[in-house]
Amino acid sequence: MTTMAILTDVTRCIGCEECVSACRRTNDTGSDAPYRWQGGVNDLSSTRWTTLVETGNRNVRLHCRHCLDPACAAACPVGALSRTEAGAVAYNPVICMGCRYCMVACPFAMTRYEWESATPRVRKCILCYDKIKAGELSQPACTAACPTEATIFGDREALLAEARSRIAAAPQRYIDHIWGEHEVGGTSVLTISDVDLTDARWPDDLGTGSRPELARKVLHTVPYTFFGVAGLMYGVHWTLERRRQVAAAEGPTAATADPGDEVQRNEEES
Ligand code: SF4
Ligand code: SF4
Ligand code: SF4
CATH class of the missing domain: 1.20.5 (Single alpha-helices involved in coiled-coils or other helix-helix interfaces)
Structure with a gap:
């Protein structure tokens, strides 16, 4: 079965935040809530599942990386997080007991908690899995909304080939690296860039072994x-x-x- 993925090309992003708005609208996450425990109103939060981080003169998208062997799912004692056959790491709030082990386990620190709620859930990008599965969407809302195709959706192998082809065609433009190809065993969110993503909250000590395997x-x-x-x-x-x-x-x-x-x-x- 093919593994669905997102490829983001940082050099094509114009920082318009259409992806952020589309995610909020489509997943009905509510408006940004500037609580004091958040890093800022524009940071990832329970109501903002994707955001942009300014690095140099670029904007780098942040959201769950949809790891091929997700540490969050391995850490969850009740199986509330699970990797689907299609590649998305989905979340079931009905069985989540709120222990937040997944938040500790995530090597990218991408999960957020509804601290403000009386019945809190873990919140993160779910690759629009439920809506794609139900046939409501043909691709994630964020990739569909991007006006410059800076972030695109497709089969992981095809997107890796596309990323390699772009780097090969303009080696002076890109850092010769596909973030997410190998780190922590590989992720379904891939990024190519002309700025180092370690300056945009990409941990520099991830290694290539999957976290659950370690x-x-x-x-x-x-x-x-x-x-x-x-x-x-x-x-x-x-x-x-x-x-x-x-x-x-x-x-x-x-x-x-x-x-x-x-x-x-x-x-x-x-
Ligand atoms: S980035 Fe974190 S939350 Fe997303 S799949 Fe990987 S371990 Fe889970
Ligand atoms: S894939 Fe869906 S849930 Fe994830 S950031 Fe894009 S719109 Fe939001
Ligand atoms: S919609 Fe596209 S161009 Fe606009 S901020 Fe998101 S990724 Fe960048």
Whole structure:
């Protein structure tokens, strides 16, 4: 099955925020709420699932990267987040219990919480998955709204080919890198740019291994570590106990006898 994806070309973005408005309208997220715990009214929030970050003279889109092996889904104890066959990482608010493990696990810090709500949900871009699946949309609202096709929707492999072709055609224009091709095992949101995305909140220490895979490897070592430490503790206990038994069998020695006994013996002998 093809994996649907978004490719954003930072060099084509004019900063009009049509994508932001289209997302808000289509997903009925409500108006921006400038709460003091937000980074600012233009930052990602429970009502703003995509936004722009100014970097140099460019605007870089932020929204959930739709990781191929999403750490948020792996961290969720009830399966409220899950990767769909089509590539979107979807969210089910009905079973979400609000633990926010997904927010801690996300390597891109893309999820937001409805702190202002009495019944809070986790909010993030869902790749317009529900509306595309229902046939209401043929592509995400943000990509459809972009007037310059700076952000486009399609099959991930086809978009990777498109990204490579643009970089090859204008190597002086682009940094030779496709953000999201390999990081954390790959994402369904790809970006090409002439500015370094680490200046636009792209973490610079992601690596190429998927986060859940790394977690699984660490967890795999837990039993060995546990039994290793337990074995060491048992060894220490056995040695101390053995020494105690030997000492008890031999009676008090010079090293362990009370010095007062020695003084008393000397006095009796003299
Ligand atoms: S970017 Fe974060 S929230 Fe989005 S799929 Fe990846 S881990 Fe989940
Ligand atoms: S894909 Fe849909 S949910 Fe995600 S930012 Fe675009 S419009 Fe919003
Ligand atoms: S709609 Fe297109 S050009 Fe406008 S801000 Fe969004 S990505 Fe940039």
